[in-house]
Amino acid sequence: xxxxxxxxxxxxxxxxxxxxxxxxxxxxxxxxxxxxxxxxxxxxxxxxxxxxxxxxxxxxxxxxxxxxxxxxxxxxxxxxxxxxxxxxxxxxxxx
Amino acid sequence: xxxxxxxxxxxxxxxxxxxxxxxxxxxxxxxxxxxxxxxxxxxxxxxxxxxxxxxxxxxxxxxxxxxxxxxxxxxxxxxxxxxxxxxxxxxxxxxxxxxxxxxxxxxxxxxxxxxxxxxxxxxxxxxxxxxxxxxxxxxxxxxxxxxxxxxxxxxxxxxxxxxxxxxxxxxxxxxxxxxxxxxxxxxxxxxxxxxxxxxxxxxxxxxxxxxxxxxxxxxxxxxxxxxxxxxxxxxxxxxxxxxxxxxxxxxxxxxxxxxxxxxxxxxxxxxxxxxxxxxxxxxxxxxxxxxxxxxxxxxxxxxxxxxxxxxxxxxxxxxxxxxxxxxxxxxxxxxxxxxxxxxxxxxxxxxxxxxxxxxxxxxxxxxxxxxxxxxxxxxxxxxxxxxxxxxxxxxxxxxxxxxxxxxxxxxxxxxx
Numbered sequence: 001x002x003x004x005x006x007x008x009x010x011x012x013x014x015x016x017x018x019x020x021x022x023x024x025x026x027x028x029x030x031x032x033x034x035x036x037x038x039x040x041x042x043x044x045x046x047x048x049x050x051x052x053x054x055x056x057x058x059x060x061x062x063x064x065x066x067x068x069x070x071x072x073x074x075x076x077x078x079x080x081x082x083x084x085x086x087x088x089x090x091x092x093x094x095x
Numbered sequence: 096x097x098x099x100x101x102x103x104x105x106x107x108x109x110x111x112x113x114x115x116x117x118x119x120x121x122x123x124x125x126x127x128x129x130x131x132x133x134x135x136x137x138x139x140x141x142x143x144x145x146x147x148x149x150x151x152x153x154x155x156x157x158x159x160x161x162x163x164x165x166x167x168x169x170x171x172x173x174x175x176x177x178x179x180x181x182x183x184x185x186x187x188x189x190x191x192x193x194x195x196x197x198x199x200x201x202x203x204x205x206x207x208x209x210x211x212x213x214x215x216x217x218x219x220x221x222x223x224x225x226x227x228x229x230x231x232x233x234x235x236x237x238x239x240x241x242x243x244x245x246x247x248x249x250x251x252x253x254x255x256x257x258x259x260x261x262x263x264x265x266x267x268x269x270x271x272x273x274x275x276x277x278x279x280x281x282x283x284x285x286x287x288x289x290x291x292x293x294x295x296x297x298x299x300x301x302x303x304x305x306x307x308x309x310x311x312x313x314x315x316x317x318x319x320x321x322x323x324x325x326x327x328x329x330x331x332x333x334x335x336x337x338x339x340x341x342x343x344x345x346x347x348x349x350x351x352x353x354x355x356x357x358x359x360x361x362x363x364x365x366x367x368x369x370x371x372x373x374x375x376x377x378x379x380x381x382x383x384x385x386x387x388x389x390x391x392x393x394x395x396x397x398x399x400x401x402x403x404x405x406x407x408x409x410x411x412x413x414x415x416x417x418x419x420x421x422x423x424x425x426x427x428x429x430x431x432x433x434x435x436x437x438x439x440x441x442x443x444x445x446x447x448x449x450x451x452x453x454x455x456x457x458x459x460x461x462x463x464x465x466x467x468x469x470x471x472x473x474x475x476x477x478x479x480x481x482x483x484x485x486x487x488x489x490x491x492x493x494x495x496x497x498x499x500x501x502x503x504x505x506x507x508x509x510x511x
Contacts, residue, residue, distance in 0.1 A: 023130075024138035024159065034162025039169040064103075064140060065133040 003047075008032065010083035010090045012040050013076055016050055017094075021069040041070060049076035105153040108135050108160040115160075118167035120174040127170070131163050186473070188380050188446035195387040202395060209394060211401040221281040225320050229260070229313040256322040262310035268296035276300075279316050356424065360431055361385060373443055380446045385434045392430055396423045439481070442472035443494055449479045456483075465490065475501045 005013065011030050020029045027037050044050045051073055054066040072080070084091035112131045119127045135156050142152035203209060220226060261276040270290055276298075277284055288295050361382070368378050400419050442449055449470035456466040466483040467490075477497045482490040 022137065023134050024141070027159065034159045035165030036162070038162065038166040042166075042169070064136055065129075067133055067137050068130045 004086060005079055005083045007087050007090070008036060009040050009044060010080065010087055012037060013044060013049060013072065013080050013083070014090060014093055016070050017072045017077070017080060021071065022067055044076070048073055049079050103139065104132060104136050105139060105156050107153070108156045111157065111160040112163050115163040115167040118164070118171050120170060123170060127167070131160070135160060186448040186450070188441070192380070192383055192387070195384065195391070199387060199391050199394070202391060206398045209398055212397050225317045227315050227317060229315055256317055256325065257315040258318040260313050260315040262313045263290070264309065264311045265290070265293060268294065269299055270295045270297070271299045271301050274300050274302065279314055356427065364435070377441070377443045377446060381434070381438050385431065388430045388434055389427060392426045393423070396426070439492055440470065440479070442474065442476050442479070444476040445472065445474050447472060447474060455480070
């Protein structure tokens with residue numbers, strides 16, 4: 001049983017679920033500052049609601065360095081459903 | 096990271112990440128930097144590819160990079176929160192002694208193996224046991240009266256002990272000396288010549304017969320080293336110092352008493368603990384810990400004291416000496432006090448710091464139930480009761496050993 005998500009964490013988790021995989025993209029999508037996004041991502045990862053990995057395929061295409069990406073775990077989807085019940089705004093955004 | 100990739104990151108953002116990285120705990124720092132720098136690289140590339148000017152993209156990434164400070168601070172706080180195990184390790188007496196030994200070695204490394212102390216213990220000049228410094232005594236209001244040309248001649252002529260006397264005066268890095276100066280020192284002038292710890296930029300030879308000079312003092316060589324005491328007695332009105340120790344005057348006999356104080360205090364404390372029937376391990380830990388702490392303080396002090404040049408007129412700068420000796424005394428008292436306090440909070444059996452304080456007793460019952468704080472040894476050796484009213488009741492700390500069966504309770508205790 002996880003601690004219920006805060007609204008900010010739920011929005012970040014939802015952004016990852018909606019395909020915003022990188023820190024900069026999540027910042028763009030949510031409008032939250034990077035100083036809020038990254039600590040929240042670490043906590044979500046520690047709670048095993050998301051997983052991170054290094055994306056070397058995308059970097060090969062752009063000839064840049066590998067980039068860390070995030071994806072939601074099954075537990076994360078469960079937590080997101082629970083958050084949707086607590087926060088109507090999250091449920092609306094989820095569609 | 097390749098150099099060309101680093102170059103594609105705006106400089107200000109890169110510096111911000113480097114600065115914020117200092118906050119991140121060491122084991123995570125490398126990967127943390129990689130994560131932030133590369134995200135900035137991709138973010139900057141995306142913005143410029145989408146048509147943003149370089150300046151605008153750079154500003155945007157600077158804002159992004161500022162968030163790294165929050166993230167780094169968050170990681171640091173998280174590390175502090177999970178440092179319970181570290182605190183548990185720090186309670187271990189061997190870890191504590193090891194840390195002190197490392198501190199001592201670090202101090203030795205930082206001071207180049209106590210460079211100034213070693214120099215002061217050795218001879219500064221060849222046969223320096225025969226060298227003495229002559230200067231006039233302090234006059235009115237403690238002002239030093241310079242020796243004039245005639246004074247130096249008098250020293251030479253009236254003395255049966257000095258084979259050679261040279262006058263000197265130091266003006267703004269230029270040392271003015273009589274022509275026989277280096278023959279008195281038994282050395283040739285080297286490129287990095289230092290006189291009594293002072294840097295000498297240039298040496299100027301002056302002939303006192305032609306131009307009278309007010310010398311700061313004179314340096315003389317005894318015909319026979321055994322004549323030192325007789326010379327000191329005869330020249331009682333002047334300062335005569337051992338040339339072999341000219342750079343270590345703060346360590347002379349009169350100023351060693353803080354060291355004696357520390358030694359005697361240590362003996363008394365050890366005797367007190369023996370009397371209180373403390374186990375040998377407890378006593379050994381206290382002795383080693385206190386000796387190491389005092390050693391670190393004394394070594395650092397001696398290194399500073401010997402690095403200070405003595406006054407060019409010879410003797411001891413009383414103001415500086417008093418300050419240094421006072422500082423040594425105070426620091427030793429502080430170390431002894433701290434060491435005793437630390438020892439009072441250790442288990443007499445395993446020497447680990449006791450923990451889990453619990454307030455017991457009542458402040459309204461000063462006879463039957465006095466207030467105190469009770470600690471537990473995390474290894475289950477017993478409880479330590481420290482009175483809250485030691486000052487007015489003189490109640491000593493009370494150690495209560497517990498039965499071996501209690502240790503099972505503490506077997507899994509690691510984070511206390």
